[in-house]
Amino acid sequence: MNKSLTAKKAQRFAVFVLANILATYSFAQNAPVDPASKGTDRSVNSGKSFLNLEVIDSYVEVRTGPGRGYPVFYVIEQGETVEVLKQRVGWYEVRAQNGKTGWATSSQLSRTLQATGEPADLPSVSFGDYQKNKWRVGFTTGEFFDGELKGADIFSGTLSYRFYGWLSLEGEVGKLFNSGIEGDFYNANILIEPFSHWRLSPELLLGGGTISLDSQPELAPLGIDDSDFTNYGLGLNYYVGRNFVIRGEYRWYSVSTDDDKATLESWKIGFNTFF
Amino acid sequence: MFLDNLKNSIHHSLFVLLAFFGSLSSVGAYSAEKTISDIANGDDGSVRIIEPKKEVPVAESASIDTEQFELGLFGGFLAVEDFNTNPVVGVSFSYHITPAFLAQLNYGESEVDRATFEENAGSGFNFLSNDDRNFEYYNILAGYRVLRGRSFIGRNKKYNSDIYVLGGFGAVDFAGDTNVSIVLGTSYRVVLTDSLVANIDFRGHSVDRDFLNDDKRTFNTEFLFGLNWLF
Amino acid sequence: MENRLQHILLTAILIAGISVSAQAQVTDTSINQNAKVRSEFLEFGINVGILNLEDFPSEYTIGTNLTFRATEDFFLQVNYIQASDVDFSSAEKNQPDPFFTGSDRDFKHYNVLLGYNFFQGEFFTAGSKANLSTLHLITGVGETEFGGESSFTYILGFGYKVAFKRRYIANFDVRDYIYESSLIAEDNTTNNVHVSLGLSYLF
Numbered sequence: 001m002n003k004s005l006t007a008k009k010a011q012r013f014a015v016f017v018l019a020n021i022l023a024t025y026s027f028a029q030n031a032p033v034d035p036a037s038k039g040t041d042r043s044v045n046s047g048k049s050f051l052n053l054e055v056i057d058s059y060v061e062v063r064t065g066p067g068r069g070y071p072v073f074y075v076i077e078q079g080e081t082v083e084v085l086k087q088r089v090g091w092y093e094v095r096a097q098n099g100k101t102g103w104a105t106s107s108q109l110s111r112t113l114q115a116t117g118e119p120a121d122l123p124s125v126s127f128g129d130y131q132k133n134k135w136r137v138g139f140t141t142g143e144f145f146d147g148e149l150k151g152a153d154i155f156s157g158t159l160s161y162r163f164y165g166w167l168s169l170e171g172e173v174g175k176l177f178n179s180g181i182e183g184d185f186y187n188a189n190i191l192i193e194p195f196s197h198w199r200l201s202p203e204l205l206l207g208g209g210t211i212s213l214d215s216q217p218e219l220a221p222l223g224i225d226d227s228d229f230t231n232y233g234l235g236l237n238y239y240v241g242r243n244f245v246i247r248g249e250y251r252w253y254s255v256s257t258d259d260d261k262a263t264l265e266s267w268k269i270g271f272n273t274f275f
Numbered sequence: 276m277f278l279d280n281l282k283n284s285i286h287h288s289l290f291v292l293l294a295f296f297g298s299l300s301s302v303g304a305y306s307a308e309k310t311i312s313d314i315a316n317g318d319d320g321s322v323r324i325i326e327p328k329k330e331v332p333v334a335e336s337a338s339i340d341t342e343q344f345e346l347g348l349f350g351g352f353l354a355v356e357d358f359n360t361n362p363v364v365g366v367s368f369s370y371h372i373t374p375a376f377l378a379q380l381n382y383g384e385s386e387v388d389r390a391t392f393e394e395n396a397g398s399g400f401n402f403l404s405n406d407d408r409n410f411e412y413y414n415i416l417a418g419y420r421v422l423r424g425r426s427f428i429g430r431n432k433k434y435n436s437d438i439y440v441l442g443g444f445g446a447v448d449f450a451g452d453t454n455v456s457i458v459l460g461t462s463y464r465v466v467l468t469d470s471l472v473a474n475i476d477f478r479g480h481s482v483d484r485d486f487l488n489d490d491k492r493t494f495n496t497e498f499l500f501g502l503n504w505l506f
Numbered sequence: 507m508e509n510r511l512q513h514i515l516l517t518a519i520l521i522a523g524i525s526v527s528a529q530a531q532v533t534d535t536s537i538n539q540n541a542k543v544r545s546e547f548l549e550f551g552i553n554v555g556i557l558n559l560e561d562f563p564s565e566y567t568i569g570t571n572l573t574f575r576a577t578e579d580f581f582l583q584v585n586y587i588q589a590s591d592v593d594f595s596s597a598e599k600n601q602p603d604p605f606f607t608g609s610d611r612d613f614k615h616y617n618v619l620l621g622y623n624f625f626q627g628e629f630f631t632a633g634s635k636a637n638l639s640t641l642h643l644i645t646g647v648g649e650t651e652f653g654g655e656s657s658f659t660y661i662l663g664f665g666y667k668v669a670f671k672r673r674y675i676a677n678f679d680v681r682d683y684i685y686e687s688s689l690i691a692e693d694n695t696t697n698n699v700h701v702s703l704g705l706s707y708l709f
């Protein structure tokens with residue numbers, strides 16, 4: 001018994017060593033140089049055609065990486081054209097006429113012209129998109145603030161669909177944890193957001209669902225177990241930019257148990273994102 | 276007993292290290308670069324170029340160039356198998372053999388809290404004496420620079436930085452048992468100034484332990500932040 | 507009380523993080539009229555590691571994750587890790603019966619994390635070829651299942667990523683899973699240190 005365990009340990013250690021060596025090896029190997037990054041041979045990419053834009057700003061800075069800290073190693077001048085290769089958050093990878101490849105900010109690149117002479121069509125992801133978008137996905141975390149489950153930690157995932165600017169339907173799946181208790185809850189809610197065009201906008205939430213609780217080991221019987229509940233809540237949405245909305249909420253629950261009604265309260269904070 | 280063990284393990288480690296580095300006979304040779312004026316005033320002295328007075332200041336970032344030794348202090352956390360995670364502090368001494376290789380001596384210690392099973396046994400009963408609660412280690416490691424590069428914070432701050440893989444041997448003294456350990460680790464090192472290097476390290480100490488009649492190989496994880504003075 | 511403080515702190519970090527980054531990105535644009543520009547926002551990764559469980563032995567883990575690069579500075583990550591058949595601790599071997607057996611000895615954990623790129627960086631392999639890298643700090647919440655217990659878990663950690671090829675990224679992570687466990691003693695706060703080495707693909 002003991003011996004086999006030791007052997008197992010030894011084997012695991014060997015795997016760890018191997019993993020380390022492999023990692024080292026893969027770095028030590030000289031990664032093949034991407035022809036695009038050298039840019040001396042443009043015919044390599046002749047099969048693909050990229051978006052071409054003409055620079056109308058006095059210059060566009062080209063950095064070695066997609067981040068503000070990376071050094072500027074080249075400057076594309078006014079009148080030159082650039083090929084746009086890839087997009088990362090806030091940055092585009094571009095290739096200058098002489099083949100130099102690097103990263104330019106999307107704000108600088110938005111001030112360019114297309115081959116037709118029209119301004120580059122670079123719509124930004126903005127508040128308007130948030131309002132137009134129907135589907136949202138979110139994540140929240142919080143705590144039961146009062147009632148029988150006081151102090152229990154919560155997290156949940158949400159999916160919502162916006163019918164009108166002011167009306168959405170949301171489904172939520174969550175988990176809760178307390179000393180000796182764990183549970184799941186599911187609910188569906190109507191969200192009423194009368195001023196959804198405001199950056200900071202309040203919302204009212206009405207709905208209901210099911211909560212099921214399990215005792216963790218070593219615990220006395222619970223007051224509530226599998227139960228239905230109705231809930232209402234007040235929330236605040238704040239659009240922070242891009243496709244993110246911060247969301248805070250306070251909610252009251254009325255849980256029907258076998259012989260009685262129990263009340264719960266919770267606060268939650270999280271974010272919503274749309275695509 | 277402990278000292279003997281330690282001596283043995285250090286002797287052993289030194290031997291391994293020597294063998295390891297002995298096989299790497301390449302030591303980089305550096306030649307001083309010629310300046311423009313050296314070339315201008317060539318050996319025959321026939322050509323003379325007048326250099327402009329205005330010189331563009333060369334911005335050089337801090338680097339490990341002439342310095343060969345490092346003295347370091349570190350602090351972090353050590354997770355001990357079957358026990359818990361506690362702060363660890365220690366000192367280290369590194370020698371840069373070549374730009375790519377270094378040898379490192381470490382000493383660290385951590386006071387291991389009573390494990391939950393010990394708490395359950397009641398306060399009167401001690402599985403370990405106070406001395407044995409101290410997780411104390413020495414080791415000698417060889418480091419290989421896997422990656423050489425730069426790190427940036429914000430728009431203007433730039434630091435030379437390296438990633439090293441470390442491996443070696445040492446001794447661990449814990450729970451009344453001293454044994455040879457195998458140590459593996461990684462180090463992310465950032466050159467802050469010409470004489471100061473910050474490092475974020477992970478080290479895994481694999482060591483045999485005979486405790487409560489259970490003789491087994493334990494794996495203890497350590498992560499730490501260090502500051503090293505170069506000289 | 508301590509719990510609430512942790513919660514508030516974590517929340518503050520989350521909000522500050524997303525706000526600051528999103529503010530900076532309000533002017534961000536995307537070329538969407540032309541499908542030829544591919545975007546690279548998502549990373550899928552796998553990893554192997556070692557988990558030092560408090561009061562239990564260390565164990566090998568395997569894991570998988572999905573990372574969404576929200577902004578230049580912040581990313582969101584969903585993780586799942588598992589360690590099968592955690593060994594008995596020395597203390598367990600010394601008592602008539604172990605604390606628990608069977609499938610309860612499997613450790614399962616998932617989480618949602620927010621990472622902040624503390625360092626942007628580049629490393630050189632061949633000549634002047636730069637491999638993009640970051641060193642990040644990370645925090646979040648999740649769930650841990652071990653010993654027949656499910657626990658709300660806070661995560662704190664750091665790690666670094668190096669793209670050794672354009673789309674292949676090596677990951678090194680050290681994370682602490684902090685949760686309350688009543689397996690051995692009532693409401694004992696445990697720190698479980700996880701070290702992992704992974705590979706992810708950016709698409």
